[in-house]
Amino acid sequence: MDVRRDIVQMTSAANSGHPGGSLSSVEILTALYGCVMRHDPSDPRWPDRDRFILSKGHACPVLYATLARFGYLPVEELKTFRQLGSRLQGHAHIMTPGVEMSAGSLGQGLSFGIGMALAGRLDRKDYRTYVLLGDGECDEGQVWEAAMSAAHYKVDTVTAIVDRNGIQNDRFVSQVMEIEPLADKWRAFGWHVLDVDGHDHAQVLKALAEAKATVGKPTVIIARTVKGKGVSFMENNPDFHGRAANKDELVIALRELEG
């Protein structure tokens, strides 16, 4: 898959970045940009576009690669990731065409998406707003402030997706800070909750359709994923949250992704 190869290559070229949580959310982004969202790569600021907000801003390689593969950026530009003078910053920033929000400090994207969605409601626009959060990110109190406010204001045009890959920066999420029962938490905050295999396109698409059809309350999709998905030595390995493949590892990773 092109996006996976892009992620591994661009982080390796930068010798830094966050491949693990990028690889875990590939199907979520390709489903959104490929099948669900109304968007126009030739006009990234189109007022009627659906919005995708990457709240887990460190996973920007998956966003940059997706934007490149859908025509927002030259694929060649991915090589400049994290380099001096590049539009592809180490954490997502609005200077990149197609990036909706500057992120990097966790917990802020859902609030941002709710603001965008409420602005759309005032403007009588029917665009939808999708926010991708990490599971470790759910440690942040602001996520729950935002969750409460979205239910209170019945913002049913917002869909949150939690990339439930089970690993955060230091270790496994269950070791650092247990967030289960996660679905119950969102339900208690007034959300419609769906649980899917985040690598199964059909399941992701079905959930996104159900989110769109859900009226009067926001929907969260808990996408069960594998951190580092697609590269054997990165899969389920906390080491690759924030470390890129070295030259030898890159060769192996690309060979595996060819298959």
Next chain:
Amino acid sequence: MQKLAMASTRETFGKALLELGRENQDIVVLGADLNKSTFANMFGNAFPERYFDLGAAEQNMMSMAAGFASAGKIPVCTTFAVFGTGRPFDQIRTSIAQPELNVKIVCTHAGISVGEDGKSAHGIEDLALMTALPTFTVVTPSDAPETVEAVKAALRHRGPVYIRLYRPATPVVHAGPVKFELGKAEVLRQGKDATVIACGAMVAVALQAAEALQNEGVSCRVLNMSTLQPLDEPCVEAAARETGAIVTVEEHYLHGGLGSLVAATVARRAPVPVEMVGLTGYAESGRGDQLLEKYGLTPANVAAAVKRAIQRKR
């Protein structure tokens, strides 16, 4: 000096916002369960669909405002100075300041004149925090009439703005029409021996000090530095060159506030003696006027600082 009329900057803000909201449909107002105190509820009662009370959740408020701005709205976030700067500082930095989004933050209850609620409620670090954000315009209106002009200018300006207001009514220093421009200091009084640079409600205190000094034969220039960032550096430099001594006055901790900004400018552009009147630490519960007196934010203290500065001239 004749006694100045008193007026509330926060109530004036509430009325101004209501009027501006009538003219501009893009304005949305966000509050954090203090909407009666900030007078944001005046806007809320008139335009309930453009008014969002988010409860005691300032971090959510700031990032949500960024989302509104990104979709073309002009969000005005309202709360107290302590809750609207320090608590959601990271949200302001990452969601608003770095992408330079068009968000306005208007905080009331700045300084120690908040009074009885005590040090947890006294916003004495907000100017240091907000001027630490390179893309923010930071404004401290000197009185109620200037508050109206500052709010209008902030809403016309494209980019993030912080406006600092007070809990108690403060002296009205502008009797006639106010000429306000973001980034420009206002010369309220000419003088040749020293310049007092003040901001916010301390402008009235500076004027009183200058009047008292006049009776002693000391001629003081008084500047209303209503915009702290970007600072009107040419005006500060001219004051240093032409009067040879500077005194700053602010209802804020000395570290990182008006005094620090002016001193840095003077040191770079025209070194002369600088004295600073402001807070050297946290205060306590008490009536606002008692606290201003106890912590030295008085005309007498300013006048003494002017004399010290003049003495230090070579």
